[in-house]
Amino acid sequence: MMEPMYLLENVRQIYGGRTVLDVERLEIQAHTITGVIGPNGSGKSTLMRILAFVEKPTSGRVSFQGLPWAQADLATRRHMAMLSQEPYLLKRSVQANVAYGLKIRGISDTPARVAEALKQVGLDPERFARRSWRELSGGEAQRVALAARLVVRPNVLLLDEPTASVDRKNSDLIQRAALDARNRSGTTLIIISHQLEWLQEVSDHILSMNYGHLVRVQ
Amino acid sequence: MTRRGICAFMGAMVLLMACALSASAEDALMMATTTSTDNTGLLDVLAPKFQEDTGIELKWTAVGTGKALEMGKNCDVDVLLVHAPAAEKAYVAAGYGKDRTEVMYNDFVIIGPPDDPAGVKGLPVVEAMKKMANEKAHFTSRGDNSGTNKKEISLWKKAGMEVPDKEAWYVQTGQGMIATIHVATEKGAYTMTDRGTFIKFEDTHGGNPPLAILAEGDPVLFNQYSALAVNPERCPNARYELARTFTEWITSKDIQAFIGDFKLLGKTLFTPNAK
Amino acid sequence: MDYILSGLIQALELLFQGDPETFSAVKTTVLASSLSVAASMAIGTPVGFWLGYVPFPGRRPARVVVDTLLSLPTVVIGLLCYAFMTHRGPLGDWGLLFTLPGMAVGQTILGLPIVIAMTATAVESLDQRLKQTLITLGADRRQILLTSLWEARFSLALAGAAAYGRIVSEVGISMMIGGNIKWHTRTITTAIALETGKGQFATGIALGLILMTVALLVNLAMTGLKRMSGT
DSSP: OOOOSEEEEEEEEEETTEEEEEEEEEEEOTTOEEEEEOOTTSSHHHHHHHHTTSSOOSEEEEEETTEEGGGOOHHHHTTEEEEOSSOOOOSSBHHHHHHHHHHHTTOOOHHHHHHHHHHHTTOOHHHHTTOBGGGOOHHHHHHHHHHHHHTTOOSEEEEESTTTTSOHHHHHHHHHHHHHHHHHHOOEEEEEOSOHHHHHHHOSEEEEEETTEEEEEO | OHHHHHHHHHHHHHHHHHHHHHHTTSSEEEEEEEHHHHHTTHHHHHHHHHHHHHSOEEEEEEEOHHHHHHHHHTTOOSEEEEOOHHHHHHHHHTTSEEEEEEEEEEEEEEEEOTTOTTOOTTSOHHHHHHHHHHHTOOEEEOOSOOHHHHHHHHHHHHTTOOOOTTOTTEEEOOSOHHHHHHHHHHHTOEEEEEHHHHHHHHHHTTTOOSSEEEEOOOGGGEEEEEEEEEOTTTOTTSOHHHHHHHHHHHTSHHHHHHHHHOEETTEEOOEEOOO | OHHHHHHHHHHHHHHHTTOHHHHHHHHHHHHHHHHHHHHHHHHHHHHHHHHHHSOOTTHHHHHHHHHHHTTOOHHHHHHHHHHHHSTTSTTGGGOOTTSHHHHHHHHHHHHHHHHHHHHHHHHHTSOHHHHHHHHHTTOOHHHHHHHHHHHTHHHHHHHHHHHHHHHHTOOHHIIIIITTOTTTTOOHHHHHHHHHHTTOHHHHHHHHHHHHHHHHHHHHHHHHHHHHHTO
């Protein structure tokens, strides 16, 4: 049997006495698309951060590709990329922003891969590569942020409300790019979104969350 | 770009530091003198001559007499050129200085408003001081323990008084001579100054100064300048040989004549009197 | 009033006639202030970063101390340095008194609290999302630190400019440690003090204008650099 990408057992996250996340068991298989829905404060973002190995749960076991949290190191974290709700761009050009992930991994051949990533999100490299972070619209900035994650070809892509604050056109481009990643590179996708229809269309599984608990739907 | 740039910049700075530190090592004589001496410009013409004749570079810092003496005690300088004979003699006696050599003199004068409200013109200076105190005439003092200030204090004492420190008409500026003269001008007050500074003051006002000399020529207004070497026994780092060279040079016939010829506005500032 | 006008004329004369004393003072000022600003930034930026980034016990009192040191008068710094650098003092053998490096040391002490305080504030004001973004992009601790520093570069440049302004305009330290020695440790500001003390107010103003010109050139250079790094 294939080892799950993620395995969570009895994971609890407690902030100042309040339990924001309580998951008995969760398995996520590789190359799948998992959608996450739920009202505000239901623990979605907390779950994402735990899956991204950015935040450590108060208790419970989390393992990635069979590797428990304690043994996860920088190399492990570099298999995942997360795009938060309001992404933050570095104060540099689009080119430099997208290339950052490659630079810190010591990968060269950046111009080609940056161009590829920009095209994936529907941005013309000729026009956008040299623009500064100040000269982008909200939707363009969002797409640049996504490109910065796609460029490192992560095993797992975690998207927290990727289309929440953008218009229809940008929304479509972002959704298409995400799907592309899974279809072409086998990237495992975990997506939080309010767009239920789209999630139902693309997801293999949908998790519904409420008060920190999750219920599998579909 | 930036990392290499920063390293290069740092390297340049360290190099600069090293250069700057080593540059001061050559044959140089460090002198402490007073601001009034420096302000006459005499050292500006003597220093190049000294370097020409002896190859030694004269570097000097101009501070108050008190500070100059302190610097000698702290072994921060090699030679002093000051004008406070009583303090100098005590200094040598205490072992801080050596080879006190008289070099030149000028004099102090009492200046004040030309209409002379206290009526001190032409009086011997001690009488003038008494009259000013009696009339409670406005008087500005440097009040900074400089050579000039010490002289002024000695005059009050000779007039049989304590320094009128707390009197309303006696103003202590705590500053240099020119600043004190400016305050005197503003207040229409009297003050005591060295003649050299007054000549410069005259010059600044195109020969028509707002204050005039009212009392002068009294032997007690004599202002003696001397050179002292810092005692090498107390200060092993003091360049005693260079200090001696300086003292011998400044008391030599040629240089003494040169000092006598040093004029400002056609008037002599210093009278050489080395023995 | 005529001081100001004759000062302006004299400034132009001094500059275009290449007056050696003036240029010596300019050189000394530029050299000393460059050394001290560089040292203040080199030492102050890491310390300020640590103060703003790392929560350690005693961090708040430390910050209060730094902010208080911003009010250190230059004459006091000069006095304290003199006490150490005088030949009878602990650092007497280093031969720093009456030298340019000695002045730079004193001026560095002046600039350090400025750089530390402003860097700490700059780091504290960094967007909260930055650290998380860097982590999710896979940066290690060193990369997070360096990238955060670079992200704060505009505020750091301001810290440098503030330190520079304070250093280049000070008199107390240069006077006490440097001794205002002609050709060696006479800066523009100590020269102004000297000329004003001699009653040469117009010359004082002239030198002041020259100092402002130097400052203007430096700031133009800095603006150019900022623009280059802004993309």
